[in-house]
Amino acid sequence: MIGKLERDFYLRDTADAAMAVLGRVLVHNTCEGVTSGRIVESEAYLRDDPACHACRGMTARNRAMFGEPGRAYVYFTYGNHYCLNFVTQPAGIAEAILVRALEPLDGIELMRRNRGRTRLVDLCSGPGKLTQALGIDLSLNGEDLLGDRLYLLDDGGDVGDVIARPRVGIKEATDRLWRFYPAPQAQWVSRR
DNA sequence: ACATCGATCTACT
DNA sequence: GTAGATCGATGTA
Numbered sequence A: 001m002i003g004k005l006e007r008d009f010y011l012r013d014t015a016d017a018a019m020a021v022l023g024r025v026l027v028h029n030t031c032e033g034v035t036s037g038r039i040v041e042s043e044a045y046l047r048d049d050p051a052c053h054a055c056r057g058m059t060a061r062n063r064a065m066f067g068e069p070g071r072a073y074v075y076f077t078y079g080n081h082y083c084l085n086f087v088t089q090p091a092g093i094a095e096a097i098l099v100r101a102l103e104p105l106d107g108i109e110l111m112r113r114n115r116g117r118t119r120l121v122d123l124c125s126g127p128g129k130l131t132q133a134l135g136i137d138l139s140l141n142g143e144d145l146l147g148d149r150l151y152l153l154d155d156g157g158d159v160g161d162v163i164a165r166p167r168v169g170i171k172e173a174t175d176r177l178w179r180f181y182p183a184p185q186a187q188w189v190s191r192r
Numbered sequence B: 001a002c003a004t005c006g007a008t009c010t011a012c013t
Numbered sequence C: 001g002t003a004g005a006t007c008g009a010t011g012t013a
Helices: A014-020 A110-115 A127-132 A183-186
Strands: A025-029 A033-047 A074-075 A083-086 A095-104 A148-151 A161-166 A177-181
Touching: A014 A033, A014 A083, A014 A095, A025 A127, A033 A110, A033 A127, A033 A183, A083 A127, A095 A127, A095 A177, A095 A183, A110 A127, A161 A183, A177 A183
Parallel strands: none
Antiparallel strands: A025 A033, A025 A148, A033 A095, A033 A177, A074 A083, A083 A095, A161 A177
16 A cells, blocks of 8 residues: 655654655656656765754754754755755754755656656756656645645555665765665666 | 855756 | 856854
């Protein structure tokens, strides 16, 4: 039986949770239709981590990271892009999982329109691409992932061997291997 | 107030 | 492989 992930799912070590979301299906109910994809790349951001938005305390932008687990943290960056995270750990402990790539599943024509690209591998192979494809923006910041607008399905499948690498686009803590993707699905990730 | 820069993407060489 | 786009959040004064 395939159902939504429960809030308990997000109450664990954030690196473990980042590995556990691999293979799950992210669903966005938009007014133009449903878009969804299988999560094939993730990164963990921990509170004592210099690369984490919340490591210097709460600000207007990162407020959602300090809230309850199982909610979305969406931020705007580089003047162009939105990035989607899942908040982990109890309220007050600001940690999150960045979603970096999806294998497109439902609403592929809508994703093509949103992205202005046709090839499947160009739709969701990066954190800014997948939010654009699925139609995710700041209106989803703080959204409860146990609601009906944006949620994760427990697809239950085994993703196989998980590869751990340094995170992309950060200068600090490169010794921490907190970027994850399943070896069999490496074709969909943002970069090898 | 102002300067800097970013958990990126695209186009071009 | 490299550079330009683009603009809000953040840090410094």
